[in-house]
Amino acid sequence: MIADLSLYLVTDPELCGERGVVETVRQAVDGGVRVVQLRDKKATDAETAAQLIELSRVIDGRALLVVNDRLDAALAARAAGARVDGVHLGQGDVSVLRARAELGAGALIGLTANSRAHLDAALALPEGSVDYLGVGVIRPTKTKPDHPPALGVDGFRAFAAASPLPCVAIGGVGIDDTEVLRDAGAAGLAVVSALCTAPDPAVAAAAFVRQWRAAGVPRVLSIAGSDPSGGAGVQADLKSIAASGGFGMAVITALTAQNTQGVRAVHVPPTGFLREQLDAISDDIVIDAVKIGMLANAEVIRTVIDWLDSVRPPIVVVDPVMVATSGDRLLDAEAEHALGELLTRADVITPNLGELAVLVGRDVHGWDDALAAGSVLSAAVGARVLVKGGHLVGADAPDALVGDGAIVEFEGARIATGNTHGTGCSLSSALATRLARGEAPADAVAEARAWLRESLRESEALAVGQGHGPISHFAGLWARGGLETRPTAEDIAAEWWASIADIRSEIDELPFIRALADGTLDRDAFVFYLAQDALYLREYARVLAEASRLAPTSAEQAFWANSAHGSIVGELELHASWLTPEAGVSAATFAAEHAPATLAYLDHLRATAFGGDYAELIAAILPCFWLYDDLGRRLHAGEFGEYARDPRHPYASWLATYADPAFEQATVQAIAYVSQTAATVTPERRTIMRRAFETAAAHEREFFAAPLCG
Numbered sequence: 001m002i003a004d005l006s007l008y009l010v011t012d013p014e015l016c017g018e019r020g021v022v023e024t025v026r027q028a029v030d031g032g033v034r035v036v037q038l039r040d041k042k043a044t045d046a047e048t049a050a051q052l053i054e055l056s057r058v059i060d061g062r063a064l065l066v067v068n069d070r071l072d073a074a075l076a077a078r079a080a081g082a083r084v085d086g087v088h089l090g091q092g093d094v095s096v097l098r099a100r101a102e103l104g105a106g107a108l109i110g111l112t113a114n115s116r117a118h119l120d121a122a123l124a125l126p127e128g129s130v131d132y133l134g135v136g137v138i139r140p141t142k143t144k145p146d147h148p149p150a151l152g153v154d155g156f157r158a159f160a161a162a163s164p165l166p167c168v169a170i171g172g173v174g175i176d177d178t179e180v181l182r183d184a185g186a187a188g189l190a191v192v193s194a195l196c197t198a199p200d201p202a203v204a205a206a207a208f209v210r211q212w213r214a215a216g217v218p219r220v221l222s223i224a225g226s227d228p229s230g231g232a233g234v235q236a237d238l239k240s241i242a243a244s245g246g247f248g249m250a251v252i253t254a255l256t257a258q259n260t261q262g263v264r265a266v267h268v269p270p271t272g273f274l275r276e277q278l279d280a281i282s283d284d285i286v287i288d289a290v291k292i293g294m295l296a297n298a299e300v301i302r303t304v305i306d307w308l309d310s311v312r313p314p315i316v317v318v319d320p321v322m323v324a325t326s327g328d329r330l331l332d333a334e335a336e337h338a339l340g341e342l343l344t345r346a347d348v349i350t351p352n353l354g355e356l357a358v359l360v361g362r363d364v365h366g367w368d369d370a371l372a373a374g375s376v377l378s379a380a381v382g383a384r385v386l387v388k389g390g391h392l393v394g395a396d397a398p399d400a401l402v403g404d405g406a407i408v409e410f411e412g413a414r415i416a417t418g419n420t421h422g423t424g425c426s427l428s429s430a431l432a433t434r435l436a437r438g439e440a441p442a443d444a445v446a447e448a449r450a451w452l453r454e455s456l457r458e459s460e461a462l463a464v465g466q467g468h469g470p471i472s473h474f475a476g477l478w479a480r481g482g483l484e485t486r487p488t489a490e491d492i493a494a495e496w497w498a499s500i501a502d503i504r505s506e507i508d509e510l511p512f513i514r515a516l517a518d519g520t521l522d523r524d525a526f527v528f529y530l531a532q533d534a535l536y537l538r539e540y541a542r543v544l545a546e547a548s549r550l551a552p553t554s555a556e557q558a559f560w561a562n563s564a565h566g567s568i569v570g571e572l573e574l575h576a577s578w579l580t581p582e583a584g585v586s587a588a589t590f591a592a593e594h595a596p597a598t599l600a601y602l603d604h605l606r607a608t609a610f611g612g613d614y615a616e617l618i619a620a621i622l623p624c625f626w627l628y629d630d631l632g633r634r635l636h637a638g639e640f641g642e643y644a645r646d647p648r649h650p651y652a653s654w655l656a657t658y659a660d661p662a663f664e665q666a667t668v669q670a671i672a673y674v675s676q677t678a679a680t681v682t683p684e685r686r687t688i689m690r691r692a693f694e695t696a697a698a699h700e701r702e703f704f705a706a707p708l709c710g
């Protein structure tokens with residue numbers, strides 16, 4: 001079995017203080033610790049073995065128990081009947097090979113490693129010798145005064161990337177490190193002081209677990225029957241898990257021949273094969289939650305119970321499939337009895353009203369009575385019960401989460417649809433997934449329920465089958481553009497640039513550009529162009545300032561503000577350099593009226609700016625950066641003739657400004673901001689952005705054309 005190392009407590013008798021190691025462990029395991037390492041440097045082997053025996057009783061299989069350094073104590077405790085799962089060994093402790101030989105193939109053996117040499121040595125051992133590496137310290141810590149130099153998160157990331165063995169991060173780890181260490185490749189977090197000194201280790205551990213779950217994609221296993229029509233059973237579970245943000249896996253307990261009109265036949269594979277399926281998953285994959293659905297008979301149920309007891313998945317949601325919508329009982333008496341045993345392993349049970357009645361052994365009449373029955377069942381099995389009102393008569397379809405002495409009700413009008421096939425399977429899988437994502441139980445129910453109701457409302461669009469059709473598991477995703485493959489920012493930039501290829505070619509062929517390049521451009525035409533450019537820049541600066549105002553990040557805000565500043569400076573420089581006697585340009589000529597092309601371009605920019613949509617606005621702003629930068633670099637490179645590079649060129653100083661490296665850098669940044677924004681918006685908004693970009697590019701062409709055509 002692969003170990004769940006997500007939260008790993010290493011004990012320290014001094015840090016546990018008056019509360020003691022045993023009580024600290026009890027509370028930390030209540031909170032979700034998955035591995036406990038007894039570490040007591042001062043205890044004798046006999047004392048360590050005695051502590052292991054006591055801890056094994058307190059932990060009661062809810063977490064794995066290993067001992068630091070003391071292989072002999074582990075063996076002694078085992079001999080006395082304690083469940084000791086393994087050892088954690090340092091570089092100077094007994095050899096891993098001896099520990100493996102003495103403890104056996106199923107033991108959990110960890111090894112400390114914090115350098116390339118340690119890693120290479122661990123990898124040189126026969127395969128299966130070491131189960132995980134304890135890698136640290138992440139930060140300096142007083143708990144181990146002789147600790148090696150700190151790796152930091154980056155050092156840990158590099159180590160984990162090189163290690164095929166799971167790496168547990170240790171040393172100075174606190175709750176705020178959870179997300180970043182999981183992202184850095186940690187298979188788990190090993191902590192001493194963060195839990196041993198916590199005022200309430202259960203609360204502290206639960207907080208770690210929530211953060212850990214929220215930082216990854218949960219691996220959720222459905223153990224249920226197959227519905228070939230796809231609306232219920234493992235097929236529905238897999239869709240629900242995926243729609244709720246999890247990775248779904250399925251172990252099939254029974255094959256049914258069914259469709260939306262009913263079940264025709266059931267085939268139950270041998271339970272030996274069921275166990276093979278279950279072990280194949282748990283030997284390889286850390287399971288974050290299990291959802292259990294149809295279990296055909298007592299033998300199947302007992303097989304699942306045995307497996308659950310050996311693996312102890314952290315979250316178990318049971319949908320006790322035992323009463324058909326018709327009211328028929330689906331399980332015989334022996335199986336119903338075994339199911340009662342299974343329910344004591346559950347965290348949440350999701351019976352329909354008929355199943356609730358069977359489970360409490362009496363009829364249930366109406367909603368209030370259902371809540372009372374839910375409380376009885378919750379107390380009897382020690383799990384929360386999601387009491388579902390879907391089978392009530394009337395316009396309301398409430399649900400309630402009952403347990404821990406509280407009832408949280410969720411109201412809702414019944415959704416008028418006959419497409420109810422598989423709603424129970426779907427809701428319980430969505431709930432298991434949301435719990436595995438670290439959501440609090442009531443929040444998880446609220447979210448799963450909202451998703452189910454949306455999937456019910458949109459089910460008509462599916463038109464699957466003649467009977468009770470399935471829900472539309474991905475309706476929400478589809479409505480939010482989830483079918484579109486999200487292009488990367490680089491893809492978008494390339495696609496948009498290609499989309500204005502014709503405009504770019506037309507600009508290259510304009511008489512104005514050709515004459516500017518070869519120096520034959522008429523002086524009046526050039527002055528006309530500059531005057532229009534000055535008029536343009538003044539307004540463009542205002543539009544850039546608006547982009548800065550709307551920007552979602554301070555970096556973007558600063559960038560567009562700087563660009564606005566650059567535009568104003570550019571405009572002032574134009575006036576200063578051309579309104580001179582030597583240039584022979586009069587203020588009257590230079591302060592010309594807006595030409596139609598200038599006006600049209602500015603109207604486009606102002607319309608997007610005052611529309612208040614940041615994404616569209618920056619898309620419209622971009623061509624002015626990109627086309628000028630591209631043209632400037634190509635002029636400078638001699639693509640339009642060598643003469644454009646000649647210092648004696650009549651417009652040499654002007655051409656030089658086109659190829660300014662600072663402007664090139666700003667253009668790269670502008671392209672990045674626009675394309676990154678485009679990559680995050682919906683496809684519809686991306687189309688609007690692209691249209692704004694293409695329109696602005698066409699205005700650029702007209703702007704360049706105007707001096708010789710207008």
Ligand SMILES: Cc1ncc(COP(=O)(O)OP(=O)(O)O)c(N)n1
Pocket residue numbers: 008010037039068069088089090091093110111112133134135144168170190
């Ligand atoms: C999970 C984990 N990783 C590393 C250690 C350190 O073990 P070791 O190197 O043997 O040092 P001591 O704990 O013996 O001081 C650990 N205990 N647990």
Ligand SMILES: Cc1nc(C(=O)O)sc1CCOP(=O)(O)O
Pocket residue numbers: 010112134135136137138141142143144147148170171172173190191192193194
């Ligand atoms: C026991 C131990 N081993 C380490 C290693 O790097 O090998 S660091 C460490 C102590 C970690 O304690 P805390 O969580 O209080 O910082």
Ligand SMILES: [Mg+2]
Pocket residue numbers: 068069088089090093
């Ligand atoms: Mg050691």
